[in-house]
Amino acid sequence: MEYNHVTPAVVADLEAIVGAKYVWTDRDKKIPYGQDEGTGPACLPDVVVLPASAEELAAVVRLANDAVIPVIPRGTGTGLEGGAVADSRGGIVVSTERMDRIVEINEDAMYMVVQAGVITARIQEEARKRGLLYAGDPCSGDCCCIGGNGATNAGGNRAVKYGTTRDQIYAIEVVTPTGQIAHLGKRLHKMTAGYPLEKIVIGSEGTLGIITELTLKLVPLPRATAHVLAVFPSPETALALVTALPKAGITPTCLEFMDYDVISVVQDWLKEKQPCPAGGAYMIIQLDSSRDETLDDDCVTVDEVCRRLGAVDVFMADADKVWKARKAFTEASAADCPVAAMEDFVVPPDRLLPFMERLRDLGQALGVVFRGVSHAGDGNIHLDVLRKGFADEGDEKQKVAAFEDKACQAAYELGGAISGEHGIGQARKALFAKYTDPVELALMKAVKQAWDPKNILNPGKIFD
Amino acid sequence: MEYNHVTPAVVADLEAIVGAKYVWTDRDKKIPYGQDEGTGPACLPDVVVLPASAEELAAVVRLANDAVIPVIPRGTGTGLEGGAVADSRGGIVVSTERMDRIVEINEDAMYMVVQAGVITARIQEEARKRGLLYAGDPCSGDCCCIGGNGATNAGGNRAVKYGTTRDQIYAIEVVTPTGQIAHLGKRLHKMTAGYPLEKIVIGSEGTLGIITELTLKLVPLPRATAHVLAVFPSPETALALVTALPKAGITPTCLEFMDYDVISVVQDWLKEKQPCPAGGAYMIIQLDSSRDETLDDDCVTVDEVCRRLGAVDVFMADADKVWKARKAFTEASAADCPVAAMEDFVVPPDRLLPFMERLRDLGQALGVVFRGVSHAGDGNIHLDVLRKGFADEGDEKQKVAAFEDKACQAAYELGGAISGEHGIGQARKALFAKYTDPVELALMKAVKQAWDPKNILNPGKIFD
Numbered sequence: 001m002e003y004n005h006v007t008p009a010v011v012a013d014l015e016a017i018v019g020a021k022y023v024w025t026d027r028d029k030k031i032p033y034g035q036d037e038g039t040g041p042a043c044l045p046d047v048v049v050l051p052a053s054a055e056e057l058a059a060v061v062r063l064a065n066d067a068v069i070p071v072i073p074r075g076t077g078t079g080l081e082g083g084a085v086a087d088s089r090g091g092i093v094v095s096t097e098r099m100d101r102i103v104e105i106n107e108d109a110m111y112m113v114v115q116a117g118v119i120t121a122r123i124q125e126e127a128r129k130r131g132l133l134y135a136g137d138p139c140s141g142d143c144c145c146i147g148g149n150g151a152t153n154a155g156g157n158r159a160v161k162y163g164t165t166r167d168q169i170y171a172i173e174v175v176t177p178t179g180q181i182a183h184l185g186k187r188l189h190k191m192t193a194g195y196p197l198e199k200i201v202i203g204s205e206g207t208l209g210i211i212t213e214l215t216l217k218l219v220p221l222p223r224a225t226a227h228v229l230a231v232f233p234s235p236e237t238a239l240a241l242v243t244a245l246p247k248a249g250i251t252p253t254c255l256e257f258m259d260y261d262v263i264s265v266v267q268d269w270l271k272e273k274q275p276c277p278a279g280g281a282y283m284i285i286q287l288d289s290s291r292d293e294t295l296d297d298d299c300v301t302v303d304e305v306c307r308r309l310g311a312v313d314v315f316m317a318d319a320d321k322v323w324k325a326r327k328a329f330t331e332a333s334a335a336d337c338p339v340a341a342m343e344d345f346v347v348p349p350d351r352l353l354p355f356m357e358r359l360r361d362l363g364q365a366l367g368v369v370f371r372g373v374s375h376a377g378d379g380n381i382h383l384d385v386l387r388k389g390f391a392d393e394g395d396e397k398q399k400v401a402a403f404e405d406k407a408c409q410a411a412y413e414l415g416g417a418i419s420g421e422h423g424i425g426q427a428r429k430a431l432f433a434k435y436t437d438p439v440e441l442a443l444m445k446a447v448k449q450a451w452d453p454k455n456i457l458n459p460g461k462i463f464d
Numbered sequence: 465m466e467y468n469h470v471t472p473a474v475v476a477d478l479e480a481i482v483g484a485k486y487v488w489t490d491r492d493k494k495i496p497y498g499q500d501e502g503t504g505p506a507c508l509p510d511v512v513v514l515p516a517s518a519e520e521l522a523a524v525v526r527l528a529n530d531a532v533i534p535v536i537p538r539g540t541g542t543g544l545e546g547g548a549v550a551d552s553r554g555g556i557v558v559s560t561e562r563m564d565r566i567v568e569i570n571e572d573a574m575y576m577v578v579q580a581g582v583i584t585a586r587i588q589e590e591a592r593k594r595g596l597l598y599a600g601d602p603c604s605g606d607c608c609c610i611g612g613n614g615a616t617n618a619g620g621n622r623a624v625k626y627g628t629t630r631d632q633i634y635a636i637e638v639v640t641p642t643g644q645i646a647h648l649g650k651r652l653h654k655m656t657a658g659y660p661l662e663k664i665v666i667g668s669e670g671t672l673g674i675i676t677e678l679t680l681k682l683v684p685l686p687r688a689t690a691h692v693l694a695v696f697p698s699p700e701t702a703l704a705l706v707t708a709l710p711k712a713g714i715t716p717t718c719l720e721f722m723d724y725d726v727i728s729v730v731q732d733w734l735k736e737k738q739p740c741p742a743g744g745a746y747m748i749i750q751l752d753s754s755r756d757e758t759l760d761d762d763c764v765t766v767d768e769v770c771r772r773l774g775a776v777d778v779f780m781a782d783a784d785k786v787w788k789a790r791k792a793f794t795e796a797s798a799a800d801c802p803v804a805a806m807e808d809f810v811v812p813p814d815r816l817l818p819f820m821e822r823l824r825d826l827g828q829a830l831g832v833v834f835r836g837v838s839h840a841g842d843g844n845i846h847l848d849v850l851r852k853g854f855a856d857e858g859d860e861k862q863k864v865a866a867f868e869d870k871a872c873q874a875a876y877e878l879g880g881a882i883s884g885e886h887g888i889g890q891a892r893k894a895l896f897a898k899y900t901d902p903v904e905l906a907l908m909k910a911v912k913q914a915w916d917p918k919n920i921l922n923p924g925k926i927f928d
Contacts, residue, residue: 106814107711108707108711108814109707109812109813109814110707110710110711152656153655153656154656155654155656159653159654160653163653163654164654164656166660176903176907180903181903182901182903182904182907183901183903183904184904184907186812186879186880186881187812187879188810188811188812188842188843188879188880188881188884189623189624189627189810189813189841189842189843189844190619190623190627190628190810190839190842190843190844190884190885191810191881191883191884192616192617192618192619192628192667192669192883192884192885192886192887192888193881193882193883193887193888193896193900194888194896194900194904194905194908194926195664195667195668195672195908195911196630196663196664196667197664197904197907197908197911199660199663199664200659200660200661200663200664203656203659203660204659205656208659219710220710220711220712220713243572243573243574246574246683246684247571247572247574247684248684249684249687249754249755290713291713291758291761293757293758293761294755294757294758294761297755297757297758346652346653346654346655347652348573348650348651348652349573349653350570350572350573375654377653378652378653378654379652379653379654380653380654415650415651415652416650416652417650417652417655417657418657419655419656419657420652420654420655420656421654421656422656423656423657424656424657424658432657432658436657436658437646437647439640439644439645439646439647440646440647440648440658440661441658443640443646443648443661443915444658444659444661446914446915447659447661447911447914449914450910450911450913450914451907451910462658
């Protein structure tokens with residue numbers, strides 16, 4: 001597809017739709033919209049547009065279709081893979097930041113209707129004030145927006161128990177790739193009436209539609225929370241917990257794994273001896289319940305299961321103490337060595353151990369050093385590949401690429417995937433294309449082509 | 465699309481694929497495949513084919529594409545809306561009944577891989593033997609098959625707590641409309657890597673693909689179960705429980721509503737006085753837990769909430785006693801009066817009361833008498849429209865149609881839909897088309913058209 005750039009005439013049309021104040025062609029104003037939290041260099045769009053409503057946004061998309069100009073939907077730009085950034089084709093970045101209204105909160109029926117630009121932490125806080133929980137909880141919650149959470153199917157800290165963003169959403173209002181407004185999904189607990197299209201628009205990284213409004217599920221705020229640190233003599237014994245806990249009827253809210261390498265780096269950084277034997281591993285377990293008694297019973301079960309698997313210590317303590325080492329990791333690791341690449345693999349939780357063994361072997365074979373922490377409960381591993389031991393930039397680039405390719409292959413061979421929560425964006429699309437079932441990939445592209453015949457909406461994201 | 469009928473040459477080709485023994489053109493053998501559990505007259509396909517594998521099934525679909533012949537996928541034919549039955553175009557009914565192998569059961573990682581033709585009750589039983597629960601539980605579980613459950617996103621008794629069939633499925637193997645084999649979904653707890661196409665194939669009633677194998681979630685078998693019957697002075701007070709229980713942190717496994725009309729019919733049939741005041745209503749509440757103590761606490765909470773809402777009696781008793789009236793309903797109602805139509809509306813649970821009031825007013829205005837029971841916990845209402853008070857068959861047909869249309873309109877106005885679990889099939893497609901958001905409907909049809917350009921797979925189902 002040959003795209004056009006934004007001309008002064010198009011700018012005038014955009015100004016007529018959203019008002020001149022909200023159409024930015026000025027370089028300085030565009031710069032923050034030319035990047036995300038990933039590491040790529042800025043790539044500026046032709047123009048940034050800030051519509052005030054779904055209707056205005058739909059008119060922008062219709063205009064882009066007529067003029068054959070790419071539209072790049074953007075929340076607050078906290079992504080890591082270039083999904084909300086223009087590529088060399090330029091185009092129109094459409095930011096949802098002005099659509100930041102909480103439309104409705106129903107405490108009895110436990111739902112909230114919000115516009116796409118509402119910051120996630122505000123949703124959590126409005127729910128909390130009413131004794132309710134919005135369970136979505138990406139790590140960037142205080143600055144990301146809910147439309148972006150929906151577009152990327154954001155995961156985060158509580159996904160083990162509550163699922164990802166897709167699981168928190170009843171329904172969405174969406175601007176389609178051709179600029180129509182669709183209402184997908186309903187506030188229902190069951191339905192069999194056609195195809196639940198909201199489920200594929202959510203997580204489509206803005207390629208199948210721009211989410212403008214969301215109806216979110218709320219649940220009662222847990223009244224009791226416990227934080228447990230279990231120290232194991234080895235990664236093997238620790239990782240056995242990932243299947244043993246659910247089997248024992250325990251669904252933790254968080255289940256985080258740290259190996260001895262990671263613990264050592266944190267120990268040096270914190271200058272505080274960690275209670276972990278050499279070669280050992282931590283499991284951090286957060287439990288939530290509606291009742292103190294149930295929580296106490298759950299803690300007893302967790303303690304029993306950990307000790308049965310060989311835990312050398314099981315602490316129950318306040319959150320700060322238990323989470324201290326985990327929360328220090330990013331800072332400690334960055335202080336120790338710069339990061340060459342960040343990875344986001346996911347495998348079935350019971351296959352974490354073989355996957356970690358494959359990664360270790362790969363790192364040794366390729367001369368790549370990495371550290372990783374894992375949202376073990378949902379099989380999601382974040383690796384920091386370290387800028388360490390490479391001859392030069394070219395050597396680093398080549399070895400990191402080889403490691404990513406082979407690690408990705410290992411993930412798929414074990415039934416996993418290239419991304420648990422960061423998405424594909426621009427950065428991962430080559431590996432995604434290489435390792436996805438070709439029939440599945442063709443079916444995905446057929447949906448995209450059918451809904452977006454001119455490939456206007458976020459071209460070059462997920463797929464080439 | 466002009467379709468062709470099955471010629472002797474096509475039959476020979478089908479025989480070459482699956483073996484002559486499994487290609488049936490004989491009228492007597494085809495008759496059971498020309499109907500479902502709904503009330504329509506039999507409509508025979510040209511041929512019934514029973515492949516032994518996904519590969520054979522895919523070859524049949526490729527042949528049908530080349531010859532432009534409809535393919536109608538079929539499980540055990542327990543549907544109600546004609547989804548697994550040929551229409552006047554004839555074609556090839558493909559039954560998955562020979563694909564009935566349990567491929568893998570992993571007790572530790574709690575999943576089961578099964579072929580599409582496995583009977584649902586067998587899956588439940590194999591799980592139960594291992595201390596695990598397969599949570600899908602359609603009412604026809606002892607004779608329906610899991611592929612059909614997936615194709616229709618079957619609901620059933622435990623959907624309040626565990627969700628519908630879609631929620632029980634990690635991954636599916638699918639024969640696409642053009643006869644390729646795709647593997648959709650993965651045994652993962654989180655993933656953001658393209659579009660989760662399995663979610664739209666599940667529930668597509670065989671229009672987007674034929675499910676040949678499923679990877680199912682299992683959970684620990686609850687160790688403690690309680691059955692509660694709460695008697696309320698009015699439908700209003702009873703239905704308040706639907707939002708009050710989740711708000712109190714209780715997720716019942718079942719939450720069933722019966723009004724006084726229904727209770728009276730059952731009372732006459734059972735010849736047993738029911739403990740319900742005139743104008744009152746029942747709520748049947750099933751609670752499951754992994755622990756006796758937690759269950760006891762839950763029962764106390766349920767009792768408190770029911771009494772706070774005005775319940776005149778709350779019994780905790782054995783299952784037979786509590787469920788007796790509910791289970792007698794179908795037989796009691798049919799004995800009292802033949803059924804002219806069965807409905808399957810769904811609305812947000814908190815809108816059940818206004819929906820029931822709209823239905824009552826509609827019935828009175830149109831001269832239509834009905835009885836209904838509700839899976840209240842998930843907002844799903846099944847109505848028996850009675851063959852009562854009509855002048856003749858034409859009068860019945862016209863009034864029932866008018867009632868269905870207006871009831872459907874009311875459901876959509878309240879945020880609901882035409883079907884909670886029965887699906888659209890052939891029987892509901894006119895109302896589905898009338899009340900679905902036209903933009904949404906066009907997007908659905910675009911997916912179908914893109915994946916199935918010749919409209920080979922189950923044409924005339926869901927859409928015209």
